[in-house]
Amino acid sequence: MSQASSQSPEADALLRSEIDRSLRHPVMFFFTSGAAWLAVALLLGIISSAKVHAPGFLDSCSWLTYGRVQPAHLNALIYGWGCQAAFGTLVWLMARLSRQTCRAAGLILTAGHVWNFSVTLGVIGILAGGSTGVPWMEMPVFAWVPMLLSFVVISIWSMVQFKVRPAGHVFISQWYVLAALIWFPWVFASAHLMVHGFSGSPLMAAAINAWYRSALVFLFFTPTAIAAAYYLISKVTGRPIYSYSLSLLGFWSLAIIAPWAGMQKLAGAPIPNFLPYLGAAATILIAIPAIAVGVNLLKTAAGAPETVVNSPTLRFTVAGVIGLLVTGAACVFLNVPPILRMSQFTLSGYGFDVLAIYGFFSFVAFGMIYFVVPRITRREWLSSRLIKVHFFLSVYGVVTVALVAIFGGVMQGLGQEAFAQPWEDAAMRAYPYAVATTIAWIFLLFSNVFFFLHLALMWLRLGRRSSHPTLLGHGHHANLHDSIHGPEGDIDNAGPGSAPAH
Amino acid sequence: MIDPSKPDLEESVNVTEAHERVVLGAAAASREKKLAENGSESISLWVTILCAVPLLAAGWTLGNAGTLFSYKDTVKEGYVRVIPSAGEEFALPPKDAVAAYSAKGAKIYGKCIGCHGADGKGDGANYPSLAGSEWVEGETERFAMVVLNGLTGPTSSGKTYGVMPAQGAGMSGDDLAALMTYVRNSFGNSVGDVVTREMGAAALDLSSKRANPGSPVTADELNSEHKKNLPGEPLDPATMLDPITLEPAAAE
Amino acid sequence: MSFRQFAFGLTATFGFAWLAVVIVPFFMMRSVEPVAFTEAADGKEGIYHPKTTGRVTNGAEVYASNGCYNCHTQLIRPTYAGNELGRPDWAGLKMDEERGDTRRESNVFDYQGEKFAQIGLNRLGPDLSNVGRRVEAEYAKGGDAKLWLMMHLYDPRANPQRPTSTCPSHRFLFEEKEVLGQVPQDALPVESPEGTVVIPSPDANELVDYLLSLKRDDAVPASMNYGPATKPAEAKPAAPQG
Numbered sequence: 001m002s003q004a005s006s007q008s009p010e011a012d013a014l015l016r017s018e019i020d021r022s023l024r025h026p027v028m029f030f031f032t033s034g035a036a037w038l039a040v041a042l043l044l045g046i047i048s049s050a051k052v053h054a055p056g057f058l059d060s061c062s063w064l065t066y067g068r069v070q071p072a073h074l075n076a077l078i079y080g081w082g083c084q085a086a087f088g089t090l091v092w093l094m095a096r097l098s099r100q101t102c103r104a105a106g107l108i109l110t111a112g113h114v115w116n117f118s119v120t121l122g123v124i125g126i127l128a129g130g131s132t133g134v135p136w137m138e139m140p141v142f143a144w145v146p147m148l149l150s151f152v153v154i155s156i157w158s159m160v161q162f163k164v165r166p167a168g169h170v171f172i173s174q175w176y177v178l179a180a181l182i183w184f185p186w187v188f189a190s191a192h193l194m195v196h197g198f199s200g201s202p203l204m205a206a207a208i209n210a211w212y213r214s215a216l217v218f219l220f221f222t223p224t225a226i227a228a229a230y231y232l233i234s235k236v237t238g239r240p241i242y243s244y245s246l247s248l249l250g251f252w253s254l255a256i257i258a259p260w261a262g263m264q265k266l267a268g269a270p271i272p273n274f275l276p277y278l279g280a281a282a283t284i285l286i287a288i289p290a291i292a293v294g295v296n297l298l299k300t301a302a303g304a305p306e307t308v309v310n311s312p313t314l315r316f317t318v319a320g321v322i323g324l325l326v327t328g329a330a331c332v333f334l335n336v337p338p339i340l341r342m343s344q345f346t347l348s349g350y351g352f353d354v355l356a357i358y359g360f361f362s363f364v365a366f367g368m369i370y371f372v373v374p375r376i377t378r379r380e381w382l383s384s385r386l387i388k389v390h391f392f393l394s395v396y397g398v399v400t401v402a403l404v405a406i407f408g409g410v411m412q413g414l415g416q417e418a419f420a421q422p423w424e425d426a427a428m429r430a431y432p433y434a435v436a437t438t439i440a441w442i443f444l445l446f447s448n449v450f451f452f453l454h455l456a457l458m459w460l461r462l463g464r465r466s467s468h469p470t471l472l473g474h475g476h477h478a479n480l481h482d483s484i485h486g487p488e489g490d491i492d493n494a495g496p497g498s499a500p501a502h
Numbered sequence: 503m504i505d506p507s508k509p510d511l512e513e514s515v516n517v518t519e520a521h522e523r524v525v526l527g528a529a530a531a532s533r534e535k536k537l538a539e540n541g542s543e544s545i546s547l548w549v550t551i552l553c554a555v556p557l558l559a560a561g562w563t564l565g566n567a568g569t570l571f572s573y574k575d576t577v578k579e580g581y582v583r584v585i586p587s588a589g590e591e592f593a594l595p596p597k598d599a600v601a602a603y604s605a606k607g608a609k610i611y612g613k614c615i616g617c618h619g620a621d622g623k624g625d626g627a628n629y630p631s632l633a634g635s636e637w638v639e640g641e642t643e644r645f646a647m648v649v650l651n652g653l654t655g656p657t658s659s660g661k662t663y664g665v666m667p668a669q670g671a672g673m674s675g676d677d678l679a680a681l682m683t684y685v686r687n688s689f690g691n692s693v694g695d696v697v698t699r700e701m702g703a704a705a706l707d708l709s710s711k712r713a714n715p716g717s718p719v720t721a722d723e724l725n726s727e728h729k730k731n732l733p734g735e736p737l738d739p740a741t742m743l744d745p746i747t748l749e750p751a752a753a754e
Numbered sequence: 755m756s757f758r759q760f761a762f763g764l765t766a767t768f769g770f771a772w773l774a775v776v777i778v779p780f781f782m783m784r785s786v787e788p789v790a791f792t793e794a795a796d797g798k799e800g801i802y803h804p805k806t807t808g809r810v811t812n813g814a815e816v817y818a819s820n821g822c823y824n825c826h827t828q829l830i831r832p833t834y835a836g837n838e839l840g841r842p843d844w845a846g847l848k849m850d851e852e853r854g855d856t857r858r859e860s861n862v863f864d865y866q867g868e869k870f871a872q873i874g875l876n877r878l879g880p881d882l883s884n885v886g887r888r889v890e891a892e893y894a895k896g897g898d899a900k901l902w903l904m905m906h907l908y909d910p911r912a913n914p915q916r917p918t919s920t921c922p923s924h925r926f927l928f929e930e931k932e933v934l935g936q937v938p939q940d941a942l943p944v945e946s947p948e949g950t951v952v953i954p955s956p957d958a959n960e961l962v963d964y965l966l967s968l969k970r971d972d973a974v975p976a977s978m979n980y981g982p983a984t985k986p987a988e989a990k991p992a993a994p995q996g
Binding site: 051052053055056059060062065066067068070071129130131132133134135138170175178179182183186190194195198199200201202203204205206207208209211219248252255256259260262263266267268269270271272275278279341344345346347349350412416417418419420423424426427428430 | 763774777783784819821823824825835836837839841859860862865866873879910918920921922
């Protein structure tokens with residue numbers, strides 16, 4: 001932390017290491033289980049995307065009909081991978097930033113298992129024909145209460161840690177973490193109660209569901225990823241965050257704007273007319289926190305370009321921040337009046353969700369995993385080549401899916417709006433974009449296979465025993481060493497070679 | 503042997519002994535840098551200008567929102583559904599007046615089939631035939647009164663069949679006109695003229711002004727009070743009408 | 755920023771929006787006032803309420819659990835929000851024999867009877883608000899509408915007019931039954947192993963009944979009718995209610 005610590009640097013490092021070790025079981029579980037779920041989600045995504053352009057693919061199996069496998073893919077991606085990666089991130093960040101070891105690791109791990117179990121049963125339930133038919137809430141109704149309860153158990157300790165944090169300045173990431181931990185249960189509980197609990201107007205149930213889908217992205221995944229990005233970029237480069245004012249602008253603009261967004265997915269429906277257009281305006285305005293955070297973080301990272309290239313953490317995190325900026329641009333583009341009516345019922349919505357969840361959140365989560373796992377397992381990553389393959393395949397894949405789906409959606413929309421043409425014209429427009437999407441998902445599945453294997457090996461304590469981090473630079477170029485690691489070949493068990501406390 | 507390219511396999515040095523500060527297991531944590539958040543850059547002009555773009559776009563979008571927080575309006579105020587045209591105007595081909603009215607009347611006749619039969623000939627014993635009936639083919643007001651109010655006592659043929667229930671409930675002037683035109687031009691009848699909607703409306707009015715409105719008419723009442731045509735401008739039966747609206751079709 | 759500022763700020767910013775867009779409209783729309791026809795404007799009396807039966811609700815559940823909303827929508831948007839009113843048979847029929855142009859946008863009452871309005875996510879397939887009307891009036895004109903839908907669900911691409919359809923084949927909604935005596939009336943004219951026929955399962959029947967009930971082009975009371983005034987006598991539609 002930036003405040004002066006009365007501890008010596010070694011004791012400080014030991015405390016941090018102790019915090020890491022106290023969290024090793026729950027965090028490692030969340031990350032590894034999340035990565036496994038990501039593989040499942042990607043596999044389901046390939047199957048579902050293939051069915052859009054080749055409807056006969058695997059069509060003898062009722063469990064794999066498009067209407068079941070597509071929701072299963074999304075639910076696995078969001079609740080299996082996204083939420084668990086987020087939980088690991090939030091719990092670890094709050095512990096480190098509050099400088100408290102975790103004394104409830106067993107409880108958090110148990111809650112994590114309950115979450116996992118619910119999601120597993122839920123996804124199986126969807127495939128077996130028990131889907132509720134509510135987008136992103138398709139898991140059968142029994143699932144959401146255990147999920148909410150396990151979230152409460154997971155997050156409560158972090159709140160306690162925040163409360164007992166040492167006095168002094170609160171780093172911006174802590175505010176984002178706290179906000180995410182408060183927003184998620186509020187959004188999750190109210191949406192599920194209004195849709196599955198109370199019986200009300202079927203139209204408002206659909207509207208609240210649309211609000212939920214947007215709020216989950218902007219009020220849970222986004223603040224989690226931003227918190228991680230602020231922490232990682234600052235920590236690994238050692239540079240101060242570029243602008244405190246931009247940090248505050250970024251946070252409060254997100255808090256004010258994001259809760260209004262979402263109902264633009266129902267523009268034109270017989271609900272109060274101002275709601276969808278207010279939602280569209282709010283989604284457009286999400287570009288403001290995206291710009292504020294993006295500029296802030298990229299300016300910070302720009303001061304240490306070599307570190308960004310060499311560090312796996314920073315490569316992924318900075319790529320994620322760029323993903324955030326692209327998401328902000330997509331928010332503006334897809335919601336202005338002429339485009340909204342065209343893109344409303346097309347692949348664009350899916351492409352946008354993939355951009356936000358994979359292109360932004362997941363990249364930052366990968367950065368977080370590459371940072372945290374060596375610390376909690378006391379091993380270094382085995383192979384920089386595996387990391388590089390993961391990185392490049394992910395970038396190619398997500399750029400393809402996001403661009404193709406968003407652009408293809410607009411093309412689809414143009415066809416739909418051409419009402420004088422027969423419907424088959426519009427329907428066929430989706431075809432090439434669906435093919436490109438399937439191929440991109442295959443890239444992403446490959447990248448994730450490498451990632452999951454790598455992570456599993458670390459989990460099995462088969463990582464590299466070293467104090468020398470695994471970096472991505474080319475070994476023969478002399479400049480892998482900086483003052484921290486010393487010249488290549490130096491064993492650094494004692495910490496930084498000669499430089500004293502930091 | 504120290505191989506500089508394989509630092510992890512280096513075994514010649516006992517690290518624990520060699521270094522006082524033992525941070526085994528905290529190696530990663532100890533090489534971390536400090537978090538710093540003292541950047542005091544103010545928000546640059548470029549960021550402000552960049553943020554103006556979403557602000558303008560959002561303002562543009564809100565223009566479509568109508569009155570904010572007006573929960574009662576589910577559509578934009580002042581919305582009128584002007585369906586976009588594909589360029590060519592589709593219209594059902596116009597029919598001549600008799601055919602147009604009869605087409606509608608045929609559907610309404612569906613409720614008469616139960617008694618008068620699909621061929622309009624009744625069943626001889628209980629329900630009179632409409633084919634060739636004097637009251638059907640004769641003056642229109644008389645026919646209209648029977649349809650609207652029902653009949654008791656002898657029919658135009660002199661035979662008594664029982665009581666015909668009134669059919670006027672829920673029937674509009676248009677419906678009546680269409681039904682009458684149909685019956686007068688089907689089942690072998692070929693009067694050849696049109697009972698217009700104007701006449702149908704007049705019939706409803708006259709029916710309500712009877713001495714005993716709602717009760718079935720009798721042959722006596724029909725012949726004494728209603729043996730005339732319904733008031734209204736006659737329509738040339740060859741006029742081409744739009745089959746839905748029954749308005750004269752637009753000239754090509 | 756202090757914790758107090760943070761907590762207050764977060765609660766205020768989220769709470770206000772949550773109340774305004776989630777809570778208030780949810781409770782307001784829970785009980786929508788019925789709208790009545792009036793003699794003067796509509797030529798008849800009575801309450802406007804599309805009817806649904808219980809079986810239709812079951813069918814809506816089959817629709818939901820098989821994810822039809824991933825490819826089909828059920829929303830006809832007003833002209834300022836979309837162009838589907840322009841299509842000849844999505845919002846109603848452009849040339850219905852009796853009523854002429856019956857097309858209209860969706861209204862609040864169209865979704866009664868379902869727990870969740872299946873507005874839909876994507877249009878890989880056509881909008882289904884009026885699929886019942888479309889099947890009866892066009893696709894199965896003069897024939898068996900129910901059978902047309904059964905055949906479509908069984909194998910969408912078998913229809914020579916729909917070779918490029920990407921609708922999944924819902925064969926799992928049908929059963930093969932051995933014929934012992936009379937062939938069932940609802941057997942599908944498709945190939946099946948010797949001595950068996952393919953009949954729809956209860957799920958298929960419910961789904962098809964639901965789809966055939968989707969006819970959202972009925973006449974609405976003048977206060978909800980946004981059509982242009984056609985006759986001079988008709989006043990401009992009054993402000994909407996409900």
